[in-house]
Amino acid sequence: MTSDSTAKHFSGGDDNAGSTPGSNPSDKQKDDSIKSNPDSGDKAGSSYGEASTTAPAVPPSANIHMRCLIVTQDASIIIGKGGSHVNEIREKSGARVMVSESIPGNPERILNVSGPLDAVSKAFGLIVRRINDEPFDVPSVPGSRAVTIKFMIPNSRMGSVIGKGGSKIKEIQDASGAKLNASEGMLPGSTERVLSVAGVADAIHIATYYIGTILIEAQERMPSTSNSTYRPSSQPRRPTQGGGSSYVPGYSHHAPYGPPHNPPQQLQTQQIYIPNDLVGCIIGKGGSKINEIRHMSASQIKIMEPGATGLGPNGAPGGSEGERLVVITGQPANIQMAVQLLYHRLEQEKQKQLRAQQGGSSGSS
Numbered sequence: 484m485t486s487d488s489t490a491k492h493f494s495g496g497d498d499n500a501g502s503t504p505g506s507n508p509s510d511k512q513k514d515d516s517i518k519s520n521p522d523s524g525d526k527a528g529s530s531y532g533e534a535s536t537t538a539p540a541v542p543p544s545a546n547i548h549m550r551c552l553i554v555t556q557d558a559s560i561i562i563g564k565g566g567s568h569v570n571e572i573r574e575k576s577g578a579r580v581m582v583s584e585s586i587p588g589n590p591e592r593i594l595n596v597s598g599p600l601d602a603v604s605k606a607f608g609l610i611v612r613r614i615n616d617e618p619f620d621v622p623s624v625p626g627s628r629a630v631t632i633k634f635m636i637p638n639s640r641m642g643s644v645i646g647k648g649g650s651k652i653k654e655i656q657d658a659s660g661a662k663l664n665a666s667e668g669m670l671p672g673s674t675e676r677v678l679s680v681a682g683v684a685d686a687i688h689i690a691t692y693y694i695g696t697i698l699i700e701a702q703e704r705m706p707s708t709s710n711s712t713y714r715p716s717s718q719p720r721r722p723t724q725g726g727g728s729s730y731v732p733g734y735s736h737h738a739p740y741g742p743p744h745n746p747p748q749q750l751q752t753q754q755i756y757i758p759n760d761l762v763g764c765i766i767g768k769g770g771s772k773i774n775e776i777r778h779m780s781a782s783q784i785k786i787m788e789p790g791a792t793g794l795g796p797n798g799a800p801g802g803s804e805g806e807r808l809v810v811i812t813g814q815p816a817n818i819q820m821a822v823q824l825l826y827h828r829l830e831q832e833k834q835k836q837l838r839a840q841q842g843g844s845s846g847s848s
Contacts, residue, residue: 533675541696543601548820558592576606584830600695608688623683631681638674643701659689686745753818756806764832780821782813
């Protein structure tokens with residue numbers, strides 16, 4: 484993916500944010516009811532289960548970043564030829580949708596969706612419709628095929644989603660008609676667990692709204708200070724070190740080093756290291772790329788001078804020769820998104836260089 488296409492990849496139309504695509508009156512009425520009260524109106528099938536919850540207190544405009552694992556085949560369907568499908572999902576939902584690069588030997592990719600809560604939940608509903616090749620403007624029916632979305636949830640937040648004795652999961656299932664299942668163990672080298680949500684498009688739409696609401700409320704009550712995100716890899720991982728921070732092949736990634744119990748809205752800081760020879764692709768011409776990532780993540784990102792070092796997990800100087808320290812400051816969710824965008828940009832450049840090398844080799848042989 485070129486730099487120009489990357490900029491387009493992060494953009495999403497706002498004209499349709501919060502409204503269901505198409506002109507189907509019942510579908511639009513359903514979507515409007517979801518924003519004000521996901522339990523009312525023509526929800527994903529009153530035939531799937533009756534609502535037992537009250538409307539979430541979190542406003543639909545609250546921002547959230549949600550990640551899930553998808554198989555490579557579904558990723559290709561979601562993206563479409565020349566990005567046509569993913570661009571349509573962005574335009575219809577108003578959310579930012581990004582699919583990670585395919586990694587040889589790994590059957591899964593990461594789907595990142597961010598933006599206002601109602602736009603993000605709507606995007607996931609449209610994603611299911613795209614996977615099923617269903618029209619965007621027709622409500623789900625009992626015969627629609629169920630799809631499973633594997634959300635990646637920080638372990639520190641999973642308890643809030645499950646609820647005491649599974650009460651929250653039951654509420655979400657009753658309200659949406661979707662089936663939820665939380666994994667017991669964490670993903671390799673991370674502090675995230677999988678929350679599987681299975682259902683038709685409308686059920687996924689509503690369930691995502693409720694899950695997002697719980698995550699936003701949990702974030703406001705207790706901001707996270709350390710979360711290692713899962714990244715698929717075909718390479719072996721080093722054992723987890725200090726504080727549960729994960730090893731990302733090619734990059735050094737340390738857990739945030741802010742105070743252990745920050746009050747809401749207090750900024751936190753995270754450090755990562757990137758190869759010196761890839762700093763240029765992160766900055767972009769005239770700082771265009773780094774400024775774009777700052778804007779997308781709503782965080783402060785500072786690329787330090789060569790030789791600058793931060794502290795590793797055990798208090799020793801971090802980084803190594805040939806690496807540059809990058810310091811990210813912001814709210815935990817914004818930091819997480821910034822890290823993902825930075826790593827995504829690095830992966831793009833690595834793939835670009837690999838293709839160039841392969842092209843040169845075939846041309847000289």
